[in-house]
Amino acid sequence: MEETVHKSPIKIKYIWELPVRFYHWLNALSIVVLCITGYIIGDPFAIQKGTEAYMNYWFGTVRFVHFAAGYIFFFNFVFRLYWGFVGNKYSRWYNYVPLKKAQWVEIWDVIKTDILQIKCKPIHSLGHNALADITYFFTFIAFVLQSLTGFGIYAAMSNSWFPKLFSWFVPLVGGDLAARQIHHILMWFFIIFAIIHVYLVFYHDYIERRGVTSSMIGGWKFVESEEEGEC
Amino acid sequence: MNEKPKTVYDDVKSNGHSRRDFLKFCSMMAAFMGIKSSGVGQVVEALETKPRIPIIWLHGQECTGCSESFIRSSHPIVADIILDKISLDYTETLMAASGHQAEASLKQTMEKYKGEYLLIVEGATTVGDGGVYCCIGGKTFENRLKEAAEGAKAIIAWGNCASAGGVQKANPNPTGAKAVHEIISGKPIINVQGCPPIAEVMAGVVVHLLVFERIPQLDAHGRPKAFYSRRVHDTCYRRPNFDAGLFVESFDDENAKRGYCLYKLGCKGPVTYNTCGVIKWNNGVSFPIQSGHPCIGCSEANFWDNGPFYQHLSQFPGFGIETTADKIGVGLGVATGVGIAAHAVTTNIRKRKLIQKSKKDDDDDS
Ligand code: HEM
Ligand code: SF4
Numbered sequence: 001m002e003e004t005v006h007k008s009p010i011k012i013k014y015i016w017e018l019p020v021r022f023y024h025w026l027n028a029l030s031i032v033v034l035c036i037t038g039y040i041i042g043d044p045f046a047i048q049k050g051t052e053a054y055m056n057y058w059f060g061t062v063r064f065v066h067f068a069a070g071y072i073f074f075f076n077f078v079f080r081l082y083w084g085f086v087g088n089k090y091s092r093w094y095n096y097v098p099l100k101k102a103q104w105v106e107i108w109d110v111i112k113t114d115i116l117q118i119k120c121k122p123i124h125s126l127g128h129n130a131l132a133d134i135t136y137f138f139t140f141i142a143f144v145l146q147s148l149t150g151f152g153i154y155a156a157m158s159n160s161w162f163p164k165l166f167s168w169f170v171p172l173v174g175g176d177l178a179a180r181q182i183h184h185i186l187m188w189f190f191i192i193f194a195i196i197h198v199y200l201v202f203y204h205d206y207i208e209r210r211g212v213t214s215s216m217i218g219g220w221k222f223v224e225s226e227e228e229g230e231c
Numbered sequence: 232m233n234e235k236p237k238t239v240y241d242d243v244k245s246n247g248h249s250r251r252d253f254l255k256f257c258s259m260m261a262a263f264m265g266i267k268s269s270g271v272g273q274v275v276e277a278l279e280t281k282p283r284i285p286i287i288w289l290h291g292q293e294c295t296g297c298s299e300s301f302i303r304s305s306h307p308i309v310a311d312i313i314l315d316k317i318s319l320d321y322t323e324t325l326m327a328a329s330g331h332q333a334e335a336s337l338k339q340t341m342e343k344y345k346g347e348y349l350l351i352v353e354g355a356t357t358v359g360d361g362g363v364y365c366c367i368g369g370k371t372f373e374n375r376l377k378e379a380a381e382g383a384k385a386i387i388a389w390g391n392c393a394s395a396g397g398v399q400k401a402n403p404n405p406t407g408a409k410a411v412h413e414i415i416s417g418k419p420i421i422n423v424q425g426c427p428p429i430a431e432v433m434a435g436v437v438v439h440l441l442v443f444e445r446i447p448q449l450d451a452h453g454r455p456k457a458f459y460s461r462r463v464h465d466t467c468y469r470r471p472n473f474d475a476g477l478f479v480e481s482f483d484d485e486n487a488k489r490g491y492c493l494y495k496l497g498c499k500g501p502v503t504y505n506t507c508g509v510i511k512w513n514n515g516v517s518f519p520i521q522s523g524h525p526c527i528g529c530s531e532a533n534f535w536d537n538g539p540f541y542q543h544l545s546q547f548p549g550f551g552i553e554t555t556a557d558k559i560g561v562g563l564g565v566a567t568g569v570g571i572a573a574h575a576v577t578t579n580i581r582k583r584k585l586i587q588k589s590k591k592d593d594d595d596d597s
Contacts, residue, residue: 042544043557044495046480059476117577153502156462171451176462176502177528177537181545181556188560192567199571207582 009224015127016219020091023080024216030073031190037066038187067154074147077140090127096137098130106130114203126221132200135193142189149173149183236282239441243278253278263435263510264447265457277442284441285348287340287379291372292365292399292408293354297390297427303513304430334368341382349440350383352376352411355392355399359407376414385419385446386411387436394422394453395532402536410532412453419446422453424505426529431510432458452532454504463526464500466508469493482523493520497541499528 016024040062084093098104110131112119128136151166153176158164170179204212215221243253257278261271290298328336340348354372357364362371370378380386388411391397399408412420423436436455439447447455464470472478472492479487479496492498503526507518520526525541528534537545544555 044476044478046478046495047476050485050489051475051477053471053475053477056475056477060474062476115574117574117581157465168451174533175452175531176504177499177531177534177545180502184544185547185556185560188556188563191560192563195564195567196571199574203574203578207578207585 011223012220013126013223014219015088015090015221016215017088017091018219019079019083020087021216021219023076023083026072026076027080030069030076031194033069034066034073035187035190035194037062037069038184041066042184042187067158070147070150070154073143074151077143077147081140095127095133096140098134098137103130103133107134114200126223139193142186142193146183146186146190149179149186152179153183238280239278239283242283259431260435260438263431263458264439274438274442278438281441284437285340285344286351286437287337287348287383288351288353289372289375289379290367291352291354291376291393292357292406293390293392293397295353297353297433300425300427301389301430301433304434337379341379345382347384348382349437350379350386351389352386352393353389355396355408355410356414357399357406357408358414359405364406373414376411380415380418383418385421385440386415387421387423388412388453389423389433390428391424391426391529391532391534394424397426398535400533400535420453421446421449421455424452424454424459424530426534428530429458429506429510429512432506450504452504454530458506458510459504459530461504461506462501463503463505463507463520464498466506467500467520468508469520487523490523493523493525495543496525497539497543498525499531499534499537499540500526503528503531505530 044059044062081093083091084096089095098107106125107130109119110129114129114131127133148166148169151163152170155163155167155170156176170176173179173182201213204210209222211220211222240253243256244250254275257274258268258271261268261274266274326333326336354365356362356373356376357371358373362373365372367375388394392399392408393411396404396408396410396413399406400410410422412422421436423433425432432455435458436447439455439457447457450456450459452459464473467473469490469492472490473494477486477489477491479491479493481487482496494501498520500520507526508520511518511521527540528537531537539546539552542553542555544557546552547554547556547559550559
């Protein structure tokens with residue numbers, strides 16, 4: 001007797017193209033690095049040793065890594081925006097901006113099914129579900145703010161022309177201190193986002209048997225063929 | 232008296248300063264303004280030939296610290312000549328006249344030099360409760376300011392109060408204090424920031440106006456770039472300690488004695504634009520960081536509300552004074568963890584049903 005959990009035949013769908021996956025992991029890596037180095041910049045370790053300044057440069061190095069990762073993070077994000085216009089239908093920009101009624105209906109459905117767990121009918125969107133999409137929309141806004149504040153405060157400490165393009169933003173929020181403050185607060189948005197994000201990926205894999213986790217590695221999702229019409 | 236209007240140099244001479252003193256003053260000013268050495272001649276010539284600028288100096292809601300700073304300038308000519316001996320036609324704190332006489336002299340200057348005089352404002356303008364918190368000569372300060380601004384060629388806002396509202400504007404701003412640029416529009420306004428500003432910077436701005444007859448380049452907050460384009464952090468002599476990650480942990484620790492960086496004691500040098508590290512204070516003797524005290528950011532707007540002074544991260548608005556974004560972040564992180572744990576439990580209950588269902592389906596199939 002063959003043991004199988006699935007009643008219906010499984011179809012394989014290619015959802016996340018290579019550039020999207022590449023963006024995703026580079027983004028994840030740079031954010032982790034930025035959060036760690038950023039936190040250290042905000043609250044450096046107490047090192048009590050009687051050395052002279054010329055013998056050390058560790059804080060300068062941490063800041064350098066932060067700025068370098070900041071550049072990677074920013075241009076990677078710019079690339080993703082571009083891909084939102086040329087990529088496949090799962091990665092296009094209109095998924096993320098909730099302009100249609102159907103998106104709001106689905107958002108409510110997802111809240112009832114996955115968060116409150118008061119509804120049992122599974123959601124079958126192939127790409128992200130609508131709630132995830134709107135969350136990523138907010139995340140993109142956070143990316144923009146983090147880049148504006150980050151490069152804005154960077155402008156004062158760099159001779160390069162690129163950060164200077166952002167210096168107009170700092171006075172809008174009231175000055176460097178306010179910009180740094182926003183920059184610091186947003187770090188917590190990223191940290192909490194990451195915790196929930198990773199948990200939810202596991203959750204979906206755990207309950208939906210569609211291979212969400214590995215979809216961001218290989219690009220495929222597994223779909224029970226009779227569901228297809230519902231997405 | 233129908234002699235030609237006096238120049239700064241005329242006054243310098245009549246005050247008994249030597250030509251040498253005068254030239255030293257000119258080159259010092261040129262250096263502060265960032266003019267290259269070949270331009271010193273231009274400064275000398277301007278001060279020798281151009282008539283002095285008539286100045287009206289108004290005092291609003293303030294502590295007079297800016298005037299104090301100014302008259303303690305390192306060079307005698309700054310205080311002596313620019314300020315009380317020659318240029319000042321009206322200023323409440325330093326002029327000899329008082330009462331009606333003073334008011335008359337103000338009126339006279341405003342009429343005689345209409346469109347030519349420089350208006351200097353020290354202190355905030357209070358607009359709360361009809362302006363009752365600051366009245367001079369029977370008028371609210373707001374009215375006096377508007378009246379004087381009318382015929383001014385340019386306005387210099389001295390110090391944080393005039394530039395940004397200062398301590399009076401700090402929460403909850405009981406008197407409705409406002410900065411000059413919030414009251415006056417349509418006139419060039421130069422914000423000479425600081426609480427107080429450095430005397431040489433104040434003199435430098437006046438000399439700049441005299442020499443070049445135009446407004447110096449200003450930054451986005453209206454501050455002259457010649458003095459406010461770099462952060463205190465960029466010219467701080469403790470900066471190598473910052474890059475090396477050597478920080479003072481508390482005011483009396485070993486690291487404080489070694490002169491390490493004051494970042495962790497809340498130094499606002501990295502977010503403050505001023506020239507304290509270069510020109511310094513009291514004849515270039517020292518400045519706060521050199522004396523072991525973190526910068527409090529006095530040349531930035533709202534610095535009183537951006538506290539606490541001795542903490543790197545500001546308080547999070549709406550929470551207690553020591554609650555930083557980090558504390559709130561950790562709190563939210565813990566709450567997220569709890570939420571996830573609860574969610575995971577219900578998920579497992581749901582999954583058990585699913586497993587049972589698919590087992591049952593399999594049994595049915597076979
Ligand atoms: C996920 C993205 C990012 C996170 C989580 C992050 C986090 C942080 C944190 C927590 C700080 C310390 C702020 C403080 O307490 O004063 C900081 C500082 C800073 N960040 Fe970021 N950051 C990010 C992206 C960027 C980007 C894209 C740039 C652009 C180059 C940037 C540039 C800076 C600069 C210039 C500083 C101040 C460093 C200093 O003055 O020593 N950051 N960051
Ligand atoms: S003491 Fe303040 S201004 Fe000086 S290097 Fe440290 S943080 Fe910067």
